[in-house]
Protein backbone atom coordinates (compact mmCIF):
# COMPACT_ATOMS: atom_id res chain seq x y z
CA UNK A 1 0.00 0.00 0.00
CA UNK A 2 1.13 3.53 -0.73
CA UNK A 3 -0.37 6.51 1.09
CA UNK A 4 -0.02 10.16 0.21
CA UNK A 5 -0.94 12.61 2.94
CA UNK A 6 -0.96 16.34 2.28
CA UNK A 7 1.90 15.89 -0.12
CA UNK A 8 3.44 19.02 -1.63
CA UNK A 9 6.51 19.55 -3.77
CA UNK A 10 8.04 22.89 -4.59
CA UNK A 11 11.11 22.96 -6.84
CA UNK A 12 13.57 25.75 -6.12
CA UNK A 13 12.83 28.77 -4.00
CA UNK A 14 12.16 32.47 -4.22
CA UNK A 15 10.66 33.94 -7.38
CA UNK A 16 11.74 30.95 -9.51
CA UNK A 17 10.01 28.40 -7.29
CA UNK A 18 7.75 25.93 -9.12
CA UNK A 19 4.95 24.30 -7.16
CA UNK A 20 4.65 20.94 -8.90
CA UNK A 21 2.40 19.24 -6.31
CA UNK A 22 0.11 21.41 -4.24
CA UNK A 23 -1.58 19.31 -1.55
CA UNK A 24 -2.41 15.76 -2.45
CA UNK A 25 -3.89 13.01 -0.27
CA UNK A 26 -4.97 9.57 -1.43
CA UNK A 27 -3.92 5.96 -1.15
CA UNK A 28 -3.10 3.12 -3.48
CA UNK A 29 -4.39 -0.09 -1.99
CA UNK A 30 -2.25 -3.20 -1.93
CA UNK A 31 -2.60 -5.18 -5.15
CA UNK A 32 -4.22 -2.33 -7.08
CA UNK A 33 -3.06 -0.79 -10.33
CA UNK A 34 -3.71 2.93 -10.11
CA UNK A 35 -3.45 5.16 -13.16
CA UNK A 36 -2.04 8.68 -12.88
CA UNK A 37 -3.66 10.68 -15.64
CA UNK A 38 -3.46 14.33 -16.57
CA UNK A 39 -1.97 16.82 -19.01
CA UNK A 40 1.72 17.50 -19.39
CA UNK A 41 3.21 19.26 -16.40
CA UNK A 42 0.45 18.38 -13.92
CA UNK A 43 2.88 16.57 -11.62
CA UNK A 44 2.61 12.85 -12.46
CA UNK A 45 6.33 12.13 -12.76
CA UNK A 46 7.05 14.28 -9.74
CA UNK A 47 4.69 12.18 -7.64
CA UNK A 48 6.42 8.95 -8.72
CA UNK A 49 9.85 10.37 -7.95
CA UNK A 50 8.67 11.48 -4.53
CA UNK A 51 7.39 7.95 -3.91
CA UNK A 52 10.79 6.31 -4.33
CA UNK A 53 12.52 9.38 -2.94
CA UNK A 54 14.49 10.30 -6.00
CA UNK A 55 13.45 13.77 -4.94
CA UNK A 56 12.66 15.11 -1.50
CA UNK A 57 9.23 16.00 -0.22
CA UNK A 58 8.55 19.63 0.61
CA UNK A 59 5.57 18.89 2.87
CA UNK A 60 3.39 15.98 3.90
CA UNK A 61 4.02 12.27 4.23
CA UNK A 62 4.32 9.35 1.86
CA UNK A 63 4.31 5.85 3.30
CA UNK A 64 5.04 2.64 1.42
CA UNK A 65 3.83 -0.50 3.17
CA UNK A 66 3.54 1.51 6.36
CA UNK A 67 7.03 2.97 6.20
CA UNK A 68 7.59 6.71 5.90
CA UNK A 69 9.75 7.08 2.80
CA UNK A 70 11.62 10.04 4.25
CA UNK A 71 12.73 7.81 7.14
CA UNK A 72 13.67 4.81 5.01
CA UNK A 73 17.11 3.96 3.69
CA UNK A 74 16.91 5.53 0.23
CA UNK A 75 18.94 2.83 -1.55
CA UNK A 76 16.96 -0.03 -0.04
CA UNK A 77 13.74 1.83 -0.67
CA UNK A 78 14.55 2.23 -4.37
CA UNK A 79 15.63 -1.38 -4.74
CA UNK A 80 12.37 -2.52 -3.21
CA UNK A 81 10.36 -0.81 -5.96
CA UNK A 82 10.47 -1.25 -9.70
CA UNK A 83 10.73 2.02 -11.60
CA UNK A 84 10.23 2.37 -15.34
CA UNK A 85 11.22 5.94 -16.12
CA UNK A 86 9.56 8.09 -18.73
CA UNK A 87 12.72 8.51 -20.84
CA UNK A 88 13.38 4.73 -20.71
CA UNK A 89 16.97 5.44 -19.59
CA UNK A 90 18.81 2.24 -20.49
CA UNK A 91 22.55 2.15 -19.90
CA UNK A 92 23.92 2.54 -23.44
CA UNK A 93 27.18 0.67 -22.81
CA UNK A 94 25.53 -2.38 -21.24
CA UNK A 95 23.87 -5.28 -23.01
CA UNK A 96 20.13 -5.80 -22.81
CA UNK A 97 20.66 -8.69 -20.38
CA UNK A 98 22.83 -6.53 -18.13
CA UNK A 99 20.37 -3.66 -18.32
CA UNK A 100 17.50 -5.88 -17.26
CA UNK A 101 19.42 -7.53 -14.46
CA UNK A 102 20.73 -4.32 -12.85
CA UNK A 103 18.84 -4.71 -9.57
CA UNK A 104 19.12 -8.52 -9.27
CA UNK A 105 22.90 -8.14 -9.61
CA UNK A 106 22.95 -5.45 -6.91
CA UNK A 107 20.93 -7.82 -4.74
CA UNK A 108 23.51 -10.57 -5.34
CA UNK A 109 21.41 -13.10 -7.28
CA UNK A 110 23.45 -15.95 -8.77
CA UNK A 111 24.25 -16.01 -12.50
CA UNK A 112 21.95 -18.85 -13.41
CA UNK A 113 18.95 -17.32 -11.69
CA UNK A 114 19.67 -13.99 -13.40
CA UNK A 115 19.96 -15.64 -16.82
CA UNK A 116 16.66 -17.41 -16.37
CA UNK A 117 14.97 -14.27 -15.16
CA UNK A 118 16.23 -12.26 -18.14
CA UNK A 119 14.86 -14.90 -20.53
CA UNK A 120 11.52 -14.93 -18.74
CA UNK A 121 11.20 -11.14 -18.83
CA UNK A 122 12.21 -10.81 -22.49
CA UNK A 123 9.55 -13.34 -23.38
CA UNK A 124 7.03 -11.42 -21.31
CA UNK A 125 7.67 -8.21 -23.24
CA UNK A 126 7.49 -10.21 -26.47
CA UNK A 127 11.12 -10.02 -27.53
CA UNK A 128 12.92 -13.21 -28.54
CA UNK A 129 15.48 -13.76 -25.72
CA UNK A 130 18.18 -15.31 -27.93
CA UNK A 131 17.98 -12.45 -30.41
CA UNK A 132 18.00 -9.58 -27.91
CA UNK A 133 19.92 -10.67 -24.82
CA UNK A 134 23.37 -9.62 -26.04
CA UNK A 135 22.51 -6.54 -28.06
CA UNK A 136 23.06 -2.97 -26.95
CA UNK A 137 20.25 -0.44 -26.50
CA UNK A 138 21.27 1.55 -29.60
CA UNK A 139 20.57 -1.56 -31.66
CA UNK A 140 16.91 -1.55 -30.61
CA UNK A 141 13.98 0.57 -31.78
CA UNK A 142 12.45 3.05 -29.36
CA UNK A 143 9.50 0.79 -28.63
CA UNK A 144 11.78 -2.21 -28.07
CA UNK A 145 13.95 -0.17 -25.69
CA UNK A 146 10.85 0.79 -23.79
CA UNK A 147 9.94 -2.87 -23.38
CA UNK A 148 13.40 -3.48 -21.93
CA UNK A 149 12.68 -0.65 -19.49
CA UNK A 150 9.52 -2.46 -18.39
CA UNK A 151 11.41 -5.77 -18.05
CA UNK A 152 14.08 -4.06 -15.95
CA UNK A 153 11.46 -2.59 -13.65
CA UNK A 154 10.03 -6.07 -13.01
CA UNK A 155 13.40 -7.82 -12.76
CA UNK A 156 13.79 -8.33 -9.01
CA UNK A 157 10.07 -9.05 -8.64
CA UNK A 158 9.32 -6.02 -6.44
CA UNK A 159 5.90 -5.69 -4.76
CA UNK A 160 5.62 -2.08 -5.82
CA UNK A 161 5.96 -0.79 -9.36
CA UNK A 162 6.21 2.83 -10.42
CA UNK A 163 5.74 3.02 -14.16
CA UNK A 164 5.97 6.30 -16.05
CA UNK A 165 4.22 5.96 -19.41
CA UNK A 166 5.76 2.50 -19.77
CA UNK A 167 4.08 1.70 -23.10
CA UNK A 168 4.06 5.23 -24.54
CA UNK A 169 6.56 4.54 -27.37
CA UNK A 170 5.13 1.18 -28.42
CA UNK A 171 2.99 0.91 -31.56
CA UNK A 172 -0.75 0.23 -31.07
CA UNK A 173 -0.65 -3.48 -31.98
CA UNK A 174 2.28 -4.42 -29.80
CA UNK A 175 1.00 -2.11 -27.11
CA UNK A 176 -2.32 -3.92 -26.99
CA UNK A 177 -0.53 -7.28 -26.67
CA UNK A 178 1.82 -6.04 -23.97
CA UNK A 179 -1.06 -4.48 -22.06
CA UNK A 180 -2.91 -7.80 -22.17
CA UNK A 181 0.16 -9.75 -21.11
CA UNK A 182 0.82 -7.28 -18.32
CA UNK A 183 -2.78 -7.50 -17.09
CA UNK A 184 -2.62 -11.31 -17.13
CA UNK A 185 0.53 -11.13 -15.06
CA UNK A 186 -0.95 -8.55 -12.71
CA UNK A 187 -4.03 -10.69 -12.05
CA UNK A 188 -1.67 -13.40 -10.87
CA UNK A 189 0.96 -11.33 -9.07
CA UNK A 190 -1.22 -8.54 -7.65
CA UNK A 191 1.50 -5.91 -7.45
CA UNK A 192 0.80 -2.46 -6.10
CA UNK A 193 1.29 -0.21 -9.11
CA UNK A 194 1.33 3.50 -9.87
CA UNK A 195 1.08 3.74 -13.65
CA UNK A 196 1.32 7.04 -15.53
CA UNK A 197 -0.30 7.40 -18.92
CA UNK A 198 -1.64 10.08 -21.26
CA UNK A 199 -3.84 7.56 -22.96
CA UNK A 200 -7.40 7.49 -21.67
CA UNK A 201 -8.06 4.12 -23.35
CA UNK A 202 -5.07 2.61 -21.61
CA UNK A 203 -6.23 4.17 -18.34
CA UNK A 204 -9.69 2.66 -18.59
CA UNK A 205 -8.40 -0.70 -19.66
CA UNK A 206 -5.61 -1.09 -17.12
CA UNK A 207 -6.69 0.86 -14.05
CA UNK A 208 -8.41 -0.50 -10.95
CA UNK A 209 -8.69 3.18 -10.14
CA UNK A 210 -7.77 6.36 -11.97
CA UNK A 211 -6.33 9.49 -10.37
CA UNK A 212 -6.77 12.58 -12.54
CA UNK A 213 -4.52 15.53 -11.82
CA UNK A 214 -4.61 19.17 -12.81
CA UNK A 215 -1.91 21.72 -11.99
CA UNK A 216 -0.55 19.77 -9.03
CA UNK A 217 -3.97 18.92 -7.58
CA UNK A 218 -5.81 15.62 -7.50
CA UNK A 219 -9.20 16.37 -9.05
CA UNK A 220 -10.88 12.95 -9.05
CA UNK A 221 -9.88 9.51 -7.82
CA UNK A 222 -12.31 6.73 -8.64
CA UNK A 223 -12.90 3.50 -10.49
CA UNK A 224 -12.85 3.95 -14.28
CA UNK A 225 -16.58 3.41 -14.68
CA UNK A 226 -17.33 6.07 -12.07
CA UNK A 227 -14.95 8.55 -13.70
CA UNK A 228 -16.71 7.95 -17.01
CA UNK A 229 -20.23 7.98 -15.65
CA UNK A 230 -19.89 10.68 -13.02
CA UNK A 231 -17.07 13.03 -13.91
CA UNK A 232 -16.71 15.44 -11.05
CA UNK A 233 -16.51 18.57 -13.16
CA UNK A 234 -16.14 19.85 -16.71
CA UNK A 235 -12.38 19.40 -16.66
CA UNK A 236 -12.75 15.66 -16.03
CA UNK A 237 -15.60 15.35 -18.54
CA UNK A 238 -13.47 17.04 -21.21
CA UNK A 239 -10.50 14.91 -20.29
CA UNK A 240 -12.29 11.59 -20.61
CA UNK A 241 -13.90 12.70 -23.87
CA UNK A 242 -17.32 13.27 -25.37
CA UNK A 243 -17.54 9.55 -26.16
CA UNK A 244 -17.43 8.55 -22.51
CA UNK A 245 -20.70 6.61 -22.78
CA UNK A 246 -19.06 4.49 -25.46
CA UNK A 247 -16.03 4.06 -23.25
CA UNK A 248 -18.24 2.83 -20.41
CA UNK A 249 -19.69 0.28 -22.81
CA UNK A 250 -16.18 -1.06 -23.26
CA UNK A 251 -16.08 -1.83 -19.53
CA UNK A 252 -19.54 -3.35 -19.09
CA UNK A 253 -20.22 -6.99 -19.99
CA UNK A 254 -23.28 -8.64 -21.48
CA UNK A 255 -23.90 -10.62 -18.28
CA UNK A 256 -24.54 -7.35 -16.42
CA UNK A 257 -27.58 -6.39 -18.49
CA UNK A 258 -28.86 -9.54 -20.21
CA UNK A 259 -32.28 -11.05 -19.63
CA UNK A 260 -31.78 -14.65 -18.56
CA UNK A 261 -35.45 -15.59 -18.77
CA UNK A 262 -36.94 -13.89 -21.81
CA UNK A 263 -40.54 -14.89 -22.50
CA UNK A 264 -40.40 -14.36 -26.28
CA UNK A 265 -38.92 -17.80 -26.81
CA UNK A 266 -40.40 -20.65 -28.80
CA UNK A 267 -39.45 -24.30 -29.32
CA UNK A 268 -38.26 -25.08 -32.84
CA UNK A 269 -40.92 -27.75 -33.39
CA UNK A 270 -43.77 -25.31 -32.89
CA UNK A 271 -45.73 -24.77 -36.10
CA UNK A 272 -45.66 -21.38 -37.77
CA UNK A 273 -49.34 -20.65 -37.22
CA UNK A 274 -49.12 -21.54 -33.52
CA UNK A 275 -46.05 -19.37 -33.17
CA UNK A 276 -47.79 -16.50 -34.94
CA UNK A 277 -50.73 -16.72 -32.56
CA UNK A 278 -48.39 -16.75 -29.55
CA UNK A 279 -46.54 -13.77 -30.93
CA UNK A 280 -49.69 -11.76 -31.58
CA UNK A 281 -51.32 -12.67 -28.25
CA UNK A 282 -48.30 -11.48 -26.34
CA UNK A 283 -47.57 -8.51 -28.57
CA UNK A 284 -43.94 -9.56 -29.19
CA UNK A 285 -42.14 -8.22 -32.23
CA UNK A 286 -40.11 -11.38 -32.73
CA UNK A 287 -39.37 -14.76 -31.18
CA UNK A 288 -36.13 -16.56 -30.38
CA UNK A 289 -36.26 -20.08 -31.79
CA UNK A 290 -34.65 -22.80 -29.66
CA UNK A 291 -33.73 -26.35 -30.48
CA UNK A 292 -31.99 -28.69 -28.04
CA UNK A 293 -31.08 -25.77 -25.76
CA UNK A 294 -29.47 -23.79 -28.57
CA UNK A 295 -30.74 -20.66 -30.28
CA UNK A 296 -31.15 -21.56 -33.95
CA UNK A 297 -32.27 -18.05 -34.87
CA UNK A 298 -35.20 -15.66 -34.68
CA UNK A 299 -38.48 -15.13 -36.52
CA UNK A 300 -40.71 -12.13 -37.28
CA UNK A 301 -44.50 -12.28 -37.76
CA UNK A 302 -44.18 -11.59 -41.48
CA UNK A 303 -42.20 -14.81 -41.96
CA UNK A 304 -44.92 -16.82 -40.28
CA UNK A 305 -47.91 -15.66 -42.27
CA UNK A 306 -49.37 -18.38 -44.57
CA UNK A 307 -46.76 -20.87 -43.31
CA UNK A 308 -47.36 -24.19 -41.58
CA UNK A 309 -43.87 -25.67 -41.21
CA UNK A 310 -42.09 -25.84 -37.85
CA UNK A 311 -40.49 -22.51 -36.93
CA UNK A 312 -37.02 -24.06 -36.84
CA UNK A 313 -37.17 -24.31 -40.63
CA UNK A 314 -38.06 -20.63 -40.96
CA UNK A 315 -35.75 -19.07 -38.39
CA UNK A 316 -33.07 -16.64 -39.50
CA UNK A 317 -29.72 -17.47 -37.91
CA UNK A 318 -28.16 -14.80 -35.68
CA UNK A 319 -25.38 -13.10 -37.65
CA UNK A 320 -22.96 -13.06 -34.72
CA UNK A 321 -22.16 -15.05 -31.64
CA UNK A 322 -22.60 -13.10 -28.41
CA UNK A 323 -21.06 -14.48 -25.22
CA UNK A 324 -21.87 -13.49 -21.68
CA UNK A 325 -18.49 -11.88 -21.12
CA UNK A 326 -18.51 -9.81 -24.30
CA UNK A 327 -18.13 -6.05 -23.88
CA UNK A 328 -21.36 -4.12 -24.51
CA UNK A 329 -19.43 -1.88 -26.90
CA UNK A 330 -18.96 -4.85 -29.22
CA UNK A 331 -22.63 -5.81 -28.87
CA UNK A 332 -23.75 -2.29 -29.80
CA UNK A 333 -21.40 -2.38 -32.74
CA UNK A 334 -22.99 -5.65 -33.94
CA UNK A 335 -26.45 -4.19 -33.45
CA UNK A 336 -25.57 -1.17 -35.57
CA UNK A 337 -23.94 -3.25 -38.29
CA UNK A 338 -26.76 -5.75 -38.58
CA UNK A 339 -29.65 -3.40 -37.82
CA UNK A 340 -30.82 -5.53 -34.88
CA UNK A 341 -32.02 -4.47 -31.45
CA UNK A 342 -31.94 -7.92 -29.84
CA UNK A 343 -29.30 -10.64 -29.90
CA UNK A 344 -29.23 -14.10 -28.35
CA UNK A 345 -26.53 -14.76 -25.77
CA UNK A 346 -24.67 -18.05 -25.47
CA UNK A 347 -23.14 -19.58 -22.39
CA UNK A 348 -19.74 -21.27 -22.32
CA UNK A 349 -21.18 -24.48 -23.78
CA UNK A 350 -22.83 -22.72 -26.70
CA UNK A 351 -26.30 -23.08 -25.18
CA UNK A 352 -28.86 -20.30 -25.16
CA UNK A 353 -28.39 -18.21 -22.01
CA UNK A 354 -30.79 -15.33 -22.66
CA UNK A 355 -31.06 -12.19 -24.74
CA UNK A 356 -29.42 -8.80 -24.74
CA UNK A 357 -31.34 -5.82 -26.08
CA UNK A 358 -30.47 -2.32 -27.19
CA UNK A 359 -33.02 -0.99 -24.68
CA UNK A 360 -31.39 -2.83 -21.77
CA UNK A 361 -28.03 -1.39 -22.70
CA UNK A 362 -29.42 2.11 -23.01
CA UNK A 363 -31.24 1.79 -19.70
CA UNK A 364 -28.04 0.70 -18.01
CA UNK A 365 -26.18 3.70 -19.41
CA UNK A 366 -28.93 6.08 -18.35
CA UNK A 367 -28.89 4.61 -14.84
CA UNK A 368 -25.15 5.09 -14.61
CA UNK A 369 -25.32 8.64 -15.84
CA UNK A 370 -28.14 9.44 -13.48
CA UNK A 371 -25.72 8.41 -10.75
CA UNK A 372 -28.00 5.70 -9.48
CA UNK A 373 -26.76 2.65 -7.63
CA UNK A 374 -24.58 1.04 -10.25
CA UNK A 375 -25.08 -2.48 -8.94
CA UNK A 376 -28.85 -2.45 -9.49
CA UNK A 377 -29.76 -5.26 -11.90
CA UNK A 378 -31.36 -4.28 -15.20
CA UNK A 379 -35.05 -5.11 -15.49
CA UNK A 380 -36.75 -7.00 -18.30
CA UNK A 381 -37.56 -4.98 -21.36
CA UNK A 382 -39.43 -6.73 -24.10
Ligand SMILES: Nc1ncnc2c1ncn2[C@@H]1O[C@H](COP(=O)(O)OP(=O)(O)OP(=O)(O)O)[C@@H](O)[C@H]1O
Pocket residue numbers: 011012018019020038039040041042043044045046047086
Ligand atom coordinates in the same frame (compact mmCIF):
# COMPACT_ATOMS: atom_id res chain seq x y z
N1 LIG B 1 13.67 19.33 -11.29
C1 LIG B 1 12.76 20.25 -11.54
N2 LIG B 1 12.99 21.55 -11.31
C2 LIG B 1 12.06 22.50 -11.53
N3 LIG B 1 10.81 22.23 -11.96
C3 LIG B 1 10.51 20.94 -12.21
C4 LIG B 1 11.45 19.89 -12.01
N4 LIG B 1 10.86 18.72 -12.33
C5 LIG B 1 9.62 19.05 -12.71
N5 LIG B 1 9.40 20.37 -12.63
C6 LIG B 1 8.14 21.06 -12.95
O1 LIG B 1 7.10 20.47 -12.19
C7 LIG B 1 5.90 20.39 -12.94
C8 LIG B 1 5.44 18.96 -12.99
O2 LIG B 1 6.34 18.18 -13.75
P1 LIG B 1 6.18 16.64 -13.99
O3 LIG B 1 7.40 16.17 -14.68
O4 LIG B 1 5.80 15.99 -12.73
O5 LIG B 1 4.95 16.63 -15.00
P2 LIG B 1 4.21 15.40 -15.70
O6 LIG B 1 2.82 15.41 -15.22
O7 LIG B 1 4.99 14.16 -15.49
O8 LIG B 1 4.24 15.84 -17.23
P3 LIG B 1 4.47 14.96 -18.57
O9 LIG B 1 3.12 14.37 -18.86
O10 LIG B 1 4.84 15.96 -19.58
O11 LIG B 1 5.51 13.94 -18.31
C9 LIG B 1 6.24 20.99 -14.30
O12 LIG B 1 5.81 22.33 -14.30
C10 LIG B 1 7.75 20.89 -14.38
O13 LIG B 1 8.27 21.89 -15.20
Ligand SMILES: [Mg+2]
Pocket residue numbers: 044045046086164
Ligand atom coordinates in the same frame (compact mmCIF):
# COMPACT_ATOMS: atom_id res chain seq x y z
MG1 LIG C 1 6.03 12.94 -16.73
